[in-house]
Amino acid sequence: MLKTRHDVCRPQAVYIHAKGGFEMAPVSNELLRRDVRMLGDMLGEVMTEAAGPEALALVEEIRQLARRRRSGDHTAEPELAEKIASLSMSDARIVARAFSIFFDLANLAEDRHRIRVLRSREQELHPVSLSESIGAAIGRLKESGFSAAETQRAIDKMLIELVFTAHPSEAKRRSIRAKLRRMRHALQELDRTDLLPRERARLESRIRTELTVLWQTDFLRPSRPTVLEEVERGLSITPRLWEVVPQVYASMRLALDTHYPGEGIRPGLFLRFGSWMGGDRDGNPNVTAPITKQTLVWLRERAISQHLALTKTMYDFLSISVREIDADSTLNKGLEEASQKWPGLAEALSELAPLEVYRRWVTMIRWRLSQSSATTSCTSIPEGGYRDGEELFADLKAMQDSLRSHHSRLLADSELQRWLDLTTVFGLHLTRLDVRQDARRYREVMTEILSVAGIVENYADLPEAERCAALSRSIPWDHDLDREKLSPLALETLDLFLVLRDAIAVFGPSCIGGHVISLTQCPSDVLNVLWLWRWAQSKAVRDSSVPTTDELRIIPLFEKIDDLRNAPETMTSILEHPLYREHVTRVGDRQIIMVGYSDSTKDGGYLAACWGLYQAQSGLQQVAHDHGVQVTFFHGRGGSLGRGGGPAARGILSLPPEALDGTLRLTEQGEVLAERYDDTQVAFRHLEQVTWATLVASALPGVQVKPSWLSMMETLSVQSFKAYRELVDQPGFIAFFAAATPIDEIENLPIGSRPSRRRGERTLGDLRAIPWVFSWTQNRCMIPAWYGLGTALSEVKYKDRTAWQTICEMYRLWPFMQATIDNAMLALAKADMYIAQHYSELAEDPAQRQVCWELIARERDRTRQALLDLVGGSELLSKNPWFQGSIEVRNPYIDPLNLIQIELLRRRRSLTPEAPANEAEQLRDMLRLTVQGIAAGMRTTG
Incomplete structure (x- = not known):
């Protein structure tokens, strides 16, 4: 049994993760405690079987020392430092893997509980809409006096495009993600109240099996993925999208029918997806014209294969005979014309019953889709194939119109509408490249x-x-x-x-x-x-x-x-x-x-x-x-x-009101894809929150921004910029950054197809933002998400109390200011200057280290105090005790991984040229392992 489970399950420490945003749990935490207890027990058993009871005892000893240090026991710190410094490479590997896997399991349990919370809340509120839902958005429009015509116009203007990118911030291998996904599904099944004992035993056995294989799996990719492998990795989320998107559209229709019954308001295209994978050649010489062409063909093939699967379902479903119920004459006429035009189609239809017009029509669609998929390039489409989704949509709409006009509206508005929605959103290209x-x-x-x-x-x-x-x-x-x-x-x-x-x-x-x-x-x-x-x-x-x-x-x-x-x-x-x-x-x-x-x-x-x-x-x-x-x-x-992340809905609401006319594009990068789209229910919640925020922010009047607010923001911005540039322009700062973070290891991580620098120059300007933020996240400093804010706020606070009151008013009333401050506060709460100071001690030049570290430490203190003065309370997240508790609970598990990483960095940098090659390689792999573990514990990379 892995004893770490008990602390994570403390009721006051439970939080529901929403990729930068968190939602309070109104339901019992017992199920969460059950899941973590079970997963912790299984991990302990797997560790004992694979590495022996002494391995589990070592992990527990380090965890207890970290807890004692965090609770203020000063004797624990030197003991912990000595213990970690004395670890052999094999022991360090066991500890790092144990904590890393534990974080993955805890994250699974928390994600599962978040879904329980959302479902419970929706059940309790019914018929009132869940907050930040599509129903809540349409309800807001109705309450604000929007007529049916005005609501229709607001929906017609809305178009959200989420664009998936291949930025190298997904640290987990695809095979590990797949194992975790299967474990998540098994956890979901365990919630069923009608499970038989043998069924429960089978599910638990499945989780234990996956966990055993996970322990025995290499966490590290052997090499960087190719561009086409990144494209495949991106395509792996499409089955969940294919399932969720019709639910989002159905939710919109339900909300419109609820708030505007009988008005006939219907949504058009308001949600779609894009991708940079296979098309983003900025700094990536591996993306070539043939790669882009292959990507376009693959995207088309995947979309067509999904549509072909639907033709089989619809063929089985639509066994309607015109002997029993009529069909529009346009269908028979269309089939006749198409058969004359394409002999291959006529042959496919010849074996079907002439009275089953709908099945014949579906067969025509299936034949045309098969023709569409026969192309292997972007130069031509075989005879009879569809050019794009609009042509497919027209054929589906003709069938739907016939069903509606012949007493089959329920059929037309259920399964067939789902297919139409998928065609509207995904067309024959899946994602726009x-x-x-x-x-x-x-x-x-x-x-x-x-x-x-x-x-x-x-x-x-x-x-x-x-x-x-x-x-x-x-x-x-x-x-x-x-x-x-x-x-x-x-x-x-x-x-x-x-x-x-x-x-x-x-x-x-x-x-x-x-x-x-x-x-x-x-x-x-x-x-x-x-x-x-x-x-x-x-x-x-x-x-x-x-x-x-x-x-x-x-x-x-x-x-x-x-x-x-x-x-x-x-x-x-x-x-x-x-x-x-x-x-x-x-x-x-x-x-x-x-x-x-x-x-x-x-x-x-x-x-x-x-x-x-x-x-x-x-x-x-x-x-x-x-x-x-x-x-x-x-x-x-x-x-x-530090890269504009945080709750997507909050980000949309903070945009300038005049800059949101109902349309927007938004990148979904790196580890965000797995966090938001690996589970269909989490994906649904994310998509409806984005839809809610976009509709509310674009259709309803926002806060009137005062000129004094704009002037104050300009003042704060100038001061913040000056403080930030003073740090990064400091002589020797680049050397300090290289020493005090694992940037070298991160730049060489085989987690993306592109180099980490645009033009290969060893400058801050050429370094990509992802490894920059990734490095500061790993050493727990988090400066990209807060540095400079404290100086800016303090300059006003201590010089002009009237101006300070203006800032307080801005935070109270202005969504932009609220998002800016809340995100910074969240980042600073996750930062840990004690751990960061240990990393700073890796810098070899003491004078250089002192200047840079003192700037960072002083700015952190200024920022913390200014945020407390602005928001109130004695702790940064005192108004969110559940999140504050979660950070406090996770720290004793992340700390040892940080300290192990620091020790490994010290060992690797002290290697002499005469050191055996395998020793350097072993240290490199171990460092990469700690990078992944810390990322799992922080639930973010870069």
Whole structure:
């Protein structure tokens, strides 16, 4: 028996995790205690069997020492340090694996209990809607006086797109995720009240078996995944999406029928999904044009296979005979015309009973889907195949209309409506693939191309106005380019745009979400992409390929502080360029603009980034309005608080009211995919919370933001930015960061296909935000999510009490300020300066360490005190004792993993060149193991 279970189960320590947000549990915690007790017992048994009773005793000894240290026993600290320093590599491995697996099990139990809480709450509230649900959103509209027509317009305007990215922050192997998923399902089954003893024994045996295999499984990937393996990993969540999305749409219909009975309000497309996996080549040379083409084909094949499975279900279901109930004549007419057009279909229909019209119609759909899946490229679709989801939708709608008009409305509005919803959301592409590339790369490419084409020399060195002029006079370029004179990067870029052209022409524009341009700084960055797209279109005519009049959406990404500050001016210049304005007109006068939370935070610190993003959106919305353009903001949020993470609904509510017109795109990154989509009930809750927040924030009036609030935020932002840059610009800071965090180990983790630096430079600017945040999370400092805030607040608090009252008012009334402060408070509560100080002692230069560490420690104290003064209470989360308790309980289990990691870092860095190669390799693997364990305990990576 693993005794650690008892403390995690203390009632006051129970919390319900919601990936950055938490919900109080109104139901008994006994079931949670039961689950953790059972899982803890099983882990202890597995450990004893695999490693012996002495292994379990060692884990328990270290846990008790960590508990004593946390409870204030000063004698425990040196004992714990000595114990960890004396661990052999094999013992350290056992301890790290034990605590890591225990966190995985505790997380499973907590997630399961969260679902119980939600179900219990919904049951108790019925018929009142659960808070933050779709029913609650529609109820708010009705209470606010919205007529049926106004509600219909609000829903018609809403379009949420969640975009899955392959950012390397999912530390767990896919095989381990699968084992944990199966254990989660078994836990769910154990809640059944009608279980027989033998059934319960079978489920417990299944969990024990999975746990045994988990203990015997290598937690570490042997190598980095390929891009296509990342695509496969992303596709692994689609079965849950396929199950959940119709539930979300059904919830919307139920809410509308409840609050607006008989009004006939119906939702259209308000939710869909995108992906960067296989398309994001920003800093990842492994993403090539053939990879992107293969990804597009795979996405189509997976969607078609899901639809084909539905045809079998519907064929069995719709055994209706026109001898008993009539069908629309349009069905028979359509079947006749299709049979004449496609002989293969006529043969497939020849064996079916002529009176079973619906089965014949489903057979036609199945035949056409089979034809659609026969393509292995983006160049053509076999005869009779569907081009896109709209064609499939039309066939399904014809069948639904017939059923509705012939006394079969229940059939039409149940199973068939589910299929229609899936077709609306997923089409024949499953997720819309985005492409992303660094603007600087395209500047290099266009410099080559324009030179080879004889248009202009030294394009990259020209002033911005001359660059735009060179592009303008050569769009569209309808001449061939000499490929032998171009570099591999330029050739790959040209091939990419040909792939995009073919995909849009053959599969329809819905298969591509858009082209994101990282680090957009000037109009020519956008015109570069337009030039390449127009070249690809003109080449289709020259090569007799399938031409397309559909457009590629071009999405500028503003992410650094200065770029965000200049974004309105930059976007003004872009929209005033005649060629680009014509392009926007052709995509319906709607521009997607992406704002990056990760790099802006790394560049300017937490508060400056939050405010810079808010201001940029507000300014960009005004620019779009002035130019007669609607704007959809694409929010590049990460999973962690230091990268714009936290509760998604809270983030949406904190957006500038004028910048949310019902549409938004939002990235779902790394470990967030598993946290939010591995369980269908958690996925449903997440999707309905996002829908609730978007509808409420876009349709109902928000808080009137006072000018004094804006002025105060500008003041706070300036002070915060100054404090943050003082730290990161400190001489020797990069060396301190490298020594005081496991950044080297994180950069080399085989958890993503792309390098951790955009251009391979050893600078903070080139380091990606994920390993930056990941490293500070591992050493428990968490500075990306709070540093600089304390200085900014203290400057006001001690100098101007009236201004301080303004800040208190802002926090009380303004959702943006509430989200900013609450997320920082949550991050600071999870930080641990004592552990972080141990990491700082790894720095070899004592003077350098002292300067950097004192800056961090003082800012932490300032921030903590300022937050307490603002929010009230004696502890950061005193108003959330359940979450505060959960942190206090987890700390004794995370602490040993941190201390083991520090010891391993010390050992690895002290290795001499003469040390055996296997010793360095063993230390590297052990460090990676501690990284995964700490991530499981913190429930976040980067």
